[in-house]
Amino acid sequence: MRRIAGIVLAVLLIGGVVAAVVAGRGEGDTSTATKTVRAVIGSEKAEFFADPDVVKALAAKGYTVRAETSGSWAMEGLDLAGYDLALPSSRAPALGLAAKYGVRGELPRPFYSPLVVVAHENAAEVLAAGGLARLDAPRRGTLDMARYLDAAREDRTWQQLRGAAKYPELTGTLYLSSTDPETSNSGALYLAAASYVANGGRVVASRAEVDRTAPLLRKLVSVQGAQQSGSDAVFRDFVSGAGNPLVVVYESQVAALLAGGERPDDLVVLYPDTTVTSDHTAVPLTAGGRAVAALLSTDPRLRELEVRYGFRPQGAPTAFASATAYLRTELTGIHQAAVPTSPVLHELARRARGQGGERT
Template structure:
């Protein structure tokens, strides 16, 4: 299998800074697409070069990394712990992976869609640009195949038609899609984390509905989010909070975007799996270096152990972001084996 969408910008930026760079180690890695802009950022390239690193990165869906030929690579950087654990086992990584930063999964909605969801008890709004998705009522509506036309107030919005659903990524190849199923399964099964095939079977019909209604799915969260911002595609899309926060920090126009935090969600721990000593050194640098941690925040990520730093840096986006994640419950994530089974059953 070929790597998907090589990020040439990171390599070019590294070359442009060679005249002042002290980089002595070139490390090669495969990353989730949501981190592509971070590694391509000239400021990140400059900071890494000052610490002796040039990073060449290519993108792939997190689960798809397990099938890639990673010989000659220094690190893999999926978007969550489960695919990282698989890579640790496959490559017999000593010392474990590193988790420099994380990001909760959120749903972005256009303002009209968010208002209709709130008026029908599927969401609550804290203001014009932020709210909470009520997972239990939403999953009940999804299980019933509810349409927008059946929701009061939807008739005033011509763009709201057909079945109500959240666009997510392919759970067999992408971390965010798989974690969406994990959170939905947890809520649908009465707050129990799936631990075996019997548990997967109990929620499989619902999970299949969540996936089948979407038709073709993307293998990474980048394209659906870009489509949403461009005003095309489904009015509800599952993304990483970091993708929204990054746009806000760059002061880009986000239109009528509303961020809905599921009341039960999963934090996605972006987990670096070192395949060589240089890969581990990079992971440690991303985890501890103050400049790189600040740059990670600029790209919307939450550095581990620095909630206050994220809150301060994103103060200008507080109308959109639930900075303290108040009222948000974290769903436990099933084992990798169970998560794979869940995704397979949902896609069958």
């Protein structure tokens, strides 16, 4: 599968299992001594930091990054004493971490990636036939979020969609698989996008709006059963052919797969017509962490490597270019939904997981 330089350690911390990724010196690296920076990162960035070219680029600037992965929202429950940098997958959990650890000033946002839905070809074909999606290239299309949410409200099954009869493997309730919204950023952002559409194209902000959208969000989550705590595992399951035929992931994960030389015959990428962009946001906890965050934002070589892994560098909209039919170079026509505040998004996640409605 995709390039993995090394997953060498698993440690049990508060909130779940955190896997450590070596992002130190690779074989043949003859650079001089470097300063070690300990970082906790979202799992979708593990392969980027483990890439030997990334290791070399950081070492050339005097740094070795030892990264451990965690669900972005689960980072709030970790003890980050002794760490230099936290790099969750969006701004909301980063702001929570900054407040917790007294980090002041603007937080660096080196790159971003929109949420997409990966689909097996048969599923994409049936969604298009049923009016829930539009295919604009052999391996790419757009998901109509409003129509999908209507189908979710009605508990629609695959068998009720036109064209599904010739695919006996498409059975049961139609739904998107996502990660646990209480621990994982991609799962939380999926709820943010869905709640925005369900709320009439407005960000959910009040208790009344939470109450109004929570029943639908509960349906979106409860139909999935057990959920993974990180998007990397969900995406790997999909690529291996396991699980649900529709999965919410980051665009960057698809780009990294393609960059590794894989071209799955039955992969179709659907861009929700209303989606949320994941702003990967750095929380520097020490001077070393601030230095690495700055390098990720400004160093030309590191920005080239970010694009290789499908991350769209901030301030350089033309830097991201896809040579494949799976991905869109431009996001024209894709509406970017606003994300609720951290307390509201936490409450939406709680309600979606069936944990009552006494708080906002």
